[in-house]
Amino acid sequence: MTNATPDLKRESFEREALVHLDVLYRVALRLSGNPSDADDLVQETMLKAYRAWDQYEKGTNAKAWLLTILRHAFINEYRRRTRHPETVDLDKIEPYAVFPEVQDEDPQGAFFDRIVDDEVLRAIDQLPVAFRETLVLSDVEGMSYQEIAGILGIPVGTVKSRLFRARQLLQGKLYDYAVEMGYIKGSPA
Amino acid sequence: MNCRECVEHLYEFLDRELTPELEREIRDHLEDCPPCGEQYDFEELFLKFLRARCRTQGAPAELKKRVLRELFGE
Numbered sequence: 001m002t003n004a005t006p007d008l009k010r011e012s013f014e015r016e017a018l019v020h021l022d023v024l025y026r027v028a029l030r031l032s033g034n035p036s037d038a039d040d041l042v043q044e045t046m047l048k049a050y051r052a053w054d055q056y057e058k059g060t061n062a063k064a065w066l067l068t069i070l071r072h073a074f075i076n077e078y079r080r081r082t083r084h085p086e087t088v089d090l091d092k093i094e095p096y097a098v099f100p101e102v103q104d105e106d107p108q109g110a111f112f113d114r115i116v117d118d119e120v121l122r123a124i125d126q127l128p129v130a131f132r133e134t135l136v137l138s139d140v141e142g143m144s145y146q147e148i149a150g151i152l153g154i155p156v157g158t159v160k161s162r163l164f165r166a167r168q169l170l171q172g173k174l175y176d177y178a179v180e181m182g183y184i185k186g187s188p189a
Numbered sequence: 190m191n192c193r194e195c196v197e198h199l200y201e202f203l204d205r206e207l208t209p210e211l212e213r214e215i216r217d218h219l220e221d222c223p224p225c226g227e228q229y230d231f232e233e234l235f236l237k238f239l240r241a242r243c244r245t246q247g248a249p250a251e252l253k254k255r256v257l258r259e260l261f262g263e
Contacts, residue, residue, distance in 0.1 A: 025248035046256045099228045109231045112238045120242040140243040
């Protein structure tokens with residue numbers, strides 16, 4: 001495909017890359033935290049991807065390839081803008097398991113159903129970025145541990161532990177919110 | 190397989206990321222252990238809930254136009 005005519009290049013790019021625009025936008029929105037930055041991030045990703053399209057091996061995993069580009073673009077911009085990048089010590093975060101708390105009152109987790117989209121997204125946006133990106137790639141976009149490890153440049157074991165902790169942390173936030181809203185009684189802290 | 194091990198691997202089980210042997214051990218344990226079975230149902234529901242709540246949004250039509258314009262001058 002290296003000598004592809006512009007028409008063929010465009011056609012294969014539309015077929016394999018542009019179809020992932022929704023995925024890229026959702027991930028960009030969760031990473032950057034606002035629609036305007038997400039737009040710019042997706043735009044930049046698509047431009048870079050189109051320029052490098054000859055290097056992408058057609059018919060492999062375009063979604064993972066695009067997300068890798070997007071994530072690099074985000075990290076570069078994030079480092080440039082943030083003079084004091086997030087210094088959360090991930091190992092010091094102690095998520096607690098929600099299930100034992102609700103086991104007697106609501107083992108089916110019916111309280112989740114009362115929590116609206118915006119509240120869930122807000123809770124995700126509060127997670128440390130390393131947890132947030134792992135959770136979004138897995139739980140929103142359905143990527144495998146191996147794919148996520150490739151996109152984030154971390155070992156599969158790290159994906160596994162971050163995902164475990166991210167889910168527990170998010171559950172904890174949503175549970176606290178549900179208690180606060182009176183959706184569930186909860187046990188006294 | 191005890192309850193602690195089962196709960197430790199529950200997410201990997203739900204994500205279908207375990208070896209076939211370990212997957213079988215977890216499945217057997219879940220069938221024999223109602224509390225772990227309940228936790229499995231809870232975690233499965235949570236993941237479904239998360240996906241449903243977060244996937245409603247797609248790229249705005251304006252962004253798609255902007256990308257096409259930038260790439261192909263349209």
